[in-house]
Amino acid sequence: MLRTERLLLRRARTDDVSALHAIMRQPLAMRYWSTLPHPDVAATRTFIDSMMNPPHEGSDDFIIECEGRVIGKLGCWRLPDVGYILDPAEWGRGYASEALAAFIKHRRAQGGTELTADTDPRNSASIHLLERHGFVETGSAARTWLVGDEWCDSIYWKLEL
Numbered sequence: 764m765l766r767t768e769r770l771l772l773r774r775a776r777t778d779d780v781s782a783l784h785a786i787m788r789q790p791l792a793m794r795y796w797s798t799l800p801h802p803d804v805a806a807t808r809t810f811i812d813s814m815m816n817p818p819h820e821g822s823d824d825f826i827i828e829c830e831g832r833v834i835g836k837l838g839c840w841r842l843p844d845v846g847y848i849l850d851p852a853e854w855g856r857g858y859a860s861e862a863l864a865a866f867i868k869h870r871r872a873q874g875g876t877e878l879t880a881d882t883d884p885r886n887s888a889s890i891h892l893l894e895r896h897g898f899v900e901t902g903s904a905a906r907t908w909l910v911g912d913e914w915c916d917s918i919y920w921k922l923e924l
Contacts, residue, residue, distance in 0.1 A: 765825065765865045772825035772837065772862055775814040779826055780807050782833035786850045795886040796848060799911045814840065823870070827862050829853070837862045843870075845878045847889075854888070863896055871924045880920040881907075890918065898922045 765772040784807035786792050793800040801807045814824045817840060824838035827849070835849035837859070845866065849859055870878060880898060882889045898920040907917040 765869050767861045767865045769829060770858060770862055770865070771828040772865060773828065775811050775824065775826050775836070777811065777815075779833055780804060780811050783807050783811060783826070783836065786833075786835060786848065789851060791851045792848060795883040795889065795915075797908050797910065817841070823873070825862075825866070827858065829858060834858060835862075837866055839878070843875065843878050845880050859892055860895065863892060867896060867922065867924070875924045877924055878922045881917045882920065883908075883915050884918050893920050893922075896922065 764774075781804065784801055784804050787796075787801040787807050787810065790800050801810070814822075814826075814836070817824075819841060821842040822838075822840055823842060824840050825836065826833055827835040827837055834853045835847065835858070837845070837847035839845050845863075847859060847863065867878065878898070879901075880889075880893055882893065884890075884903070899922070900918055901921045902919045903917060904919075905916045906914040908915040
């Protein structure tokens, strides 16, 4: 569990399904995610299950709470690649930055050596977030994710811890 001034980052629980589904079913929230919006609660349940029991070693993933409400997730489903999603109703309040700062501090304390990220070049908010926290661009590639019927490109990032 990680605490910041306004947030609690904690491990996923089965009772997070409906709150996270309310976020992950939104096209706006999922615009730059690697999948389409979740069509049903079962899809989010599978996502939560994979956070709680990843099929590989090296996961460090958190649910983000603000004032007792689930507002997103941030962490590494597979280290060292960090990913995050917030409810669009919470955008612009600095929560992603606050959560990412806490996560970076946590990974340093855990002895991590680096974090990486992959962003869609159209996702300027995510790009600025990573840059503010010291991530540097390491490359890019075209047509890396097929989401529905749309090919998306990638910018790759790295932060030395």
